[in-house]
Amino acid sequence: MKERSEPVLSMQDIPDQTQRMLDYYGLARNPFGEDVDAAVFSGVAERSDTVEQLKHLLTFSPQDCLLMAPAEGGKRHLAREVLQRFDDEWRVAWLDAGSASQLDAICRELIGQLGLGLRVDSDTASLFRNIADAIAQRTADGENFLLIVEHADRWSGEVQSWVQSLHALATQPDLRMRQLWLAESATAIEQAGNDELWFVLMLEPYTEADAVGYLRDRFAAAGQLNGVPIEARDIARLNDLAHGLPGYLNQVVSDYLIAGTFKTTERRQGFPLTHVFAGSAVVTLLVLVFLYSRGGDEASPEAAVAAPDVAAPNSEVQQRLAEAVARVEARQQDSTPTDSIDVNTAPEVSSGPPPEPVAEPPAVAEVSEAAAAAEPAEPEPAPEPVTPVALASTDASLPGWLAEANDGQYSLQLLGVRNRAAVERLIDEQTDPEQFAILTTQLSGRPWHVLVYGLYPDSATARADIANLPDDFSGQSPWARNIADLKASVMPAN
Structure with a gap:
């Protein structure tokens, strides 16, 4: 078996687990896969309004746009929807600040993706001036230029300043390259508070109703026209564990459904012993979610029997769920739950390569009780x-x-x-x-x-x-x- 550097859900290949889930629920495609990402945009939580607002600002406003949300908060998916609503006259460059972090590489990417046809052997100042002049000339001729920067808060302050300088270098504000930066932390963005330069928007996490609508849209795109095959109460619990972040919601709901197919099959028919071992870690996830969804009530006899024989959680998602459940239960013993709160920022991230999903969802724009009890990163x-x-x-x-x-x-x-x-x-x-x-x-x-x-x-x-x-x-x-x-x-x- 090919070695893997990151934890996996079990010994069984993930595609096999996913196919098992698709067959059981009669789905034509994975509701959480890339093909559904490309086919559907869910406008819940005012996401559609935000897309239209961004399109309007990028077209007419003298400001550039900074879109804020925690990791897995839906920034990339929303930015792609913005692009879908622009016409063919727009030339777009999409940079990932985690990989394109040096000025020479950034200039090459801009020139190449925008088709500017400039030489790259000039000094940095001259090169940025040439880029700004070329964009201004072609914008005056009827073209439009847009730069989208993913993980913008991973750029150094120097790199941010150079890229921001393209705004001031334009001969006229209307002849500049528009910019849309996606970031997790406002404090990591140079001049984020400069209202003449940036218009800042923040994506709110999903409420319970948002999560229901979002999952309904995704399951419809996957071929399930009868709604979401999960009870509303369980959707609410899963959304709490995902802290209202669509990326994490995709992960926990997918794990929940996969785990459910294992337990259902084992009850209905004899299941090969090797598959039982392979699915044991996933069954742990089901037990955790089941217990959590009961809100601390006594577990069912089936769950009580299954739990001792199941291996400890060994995937990132499972570990995250287990720790979140423990924190929620401890929090509920100490205090009375309060209403959810929307936090407008998230922990700053390092300037290194984009990380894989962490063991816990980061602090988010709308904090549930699980997030409020989460342990902070070492300061x-x-x-x-x-x-x-x-x-x-x-x-x-x-x-x-x-x-x-x-x-x-x-x-x-x-x-x-x-x-x-x-x-x-x-x-x-x-x-x-x-x-x-x-x-x-x-x-x-x-x-x-x-x-x-x-x-x-x-x-x-x-x-x-x-x-x-x-x-x-x-x-x-x-x-x-x-x-x-x-x-x-x-x-x-x-």
Whole structure:
């Protein structure tokens, strides 16, 4: 058997497991495969509105676009849908910052993918100037140019600055190459807070209703027209374990269905012993999900018998589920669950090659109880604590401290929510609630409540204090926001 560097679900080949699942559920294709990715775009969670908004901004706005979401949050899939809605006059370059990380390689990719026909033997400054001039000339002749950068937060600050310079190098804003950057962390993007350069959009995680609609779309594309073959309660549990991230939801639902086919077949007929051993790790997943879906109720006799004979979880997805279940149960014993909260940032990632899915889903834009109890990544050595100016108000329109603050000062934006009451409860649980404030802005035409923390003299001082944030926000990547920018974003009181 060919050696593999990453864990596998079991000794049985994954394609065989998937085929078994397709046959059992009568599916023409894998609901979570690339062919369905290419065939269907689910517009749940306002994804369709976001696609149209991005298309409009990239066509008409003087700003470029920064699309934020955690890993597996659906950024790539949404960007592909944006491309589908542009006409053939657009020339597109798609770069992965994890692999194209050197300036000379980036220039070669831009020239080649956009068909600019330029020599690449100039110095860097001349080369970027030549690229900008060529794009401006051809845009004036009726063409349009778009650059999509995946994993943009993995570029160094120097590389980001050079690529961003293509905006300023254009002879006119309308003659520039448009840019759409996909990133997980706002703090890792140079000038992310510059509203003249960037329009920032954040993808919200899926709610339970979103997950049902998303899976219905995928199963329909796979040939299942009778809905999703999973109970709504189990979809809700699986979506919680995936933290509302579509990429992880695909993984856990696929594992759930594969595990279900193993257990069903074993009950109906004798199953070859080698296959029982091969499927043991997957059965563990079913037991975990089954127990979790019961919400802590007594397990069924069948599950109680099966569990002791099953090997410990050995795949990344299974390990993630097992740990998440343990954390949820521990959390439920200690406190009463609260409403889900939307966090607008995720942990920063390294500048190395794109990682495989990690053992736990990263911190996300909408935190469930499982995510709230997740252990944070080991922090970097913290600088000396910085004492922020105390905040005094959480008024829905314009807190008093914000009205009085100097426009050149900064605050840390921690998260954004639709449900204001949920974040108010979070503030009440803190030891220093006076340091927090809620600003009401607007996202996709609806109120969006932003939680900010502290008042700082500059962005560097604000970022230095991230390591000293309360425990509920450790491991996050807050966004240092300019006070003038925050003031401009606040909705006026009715």
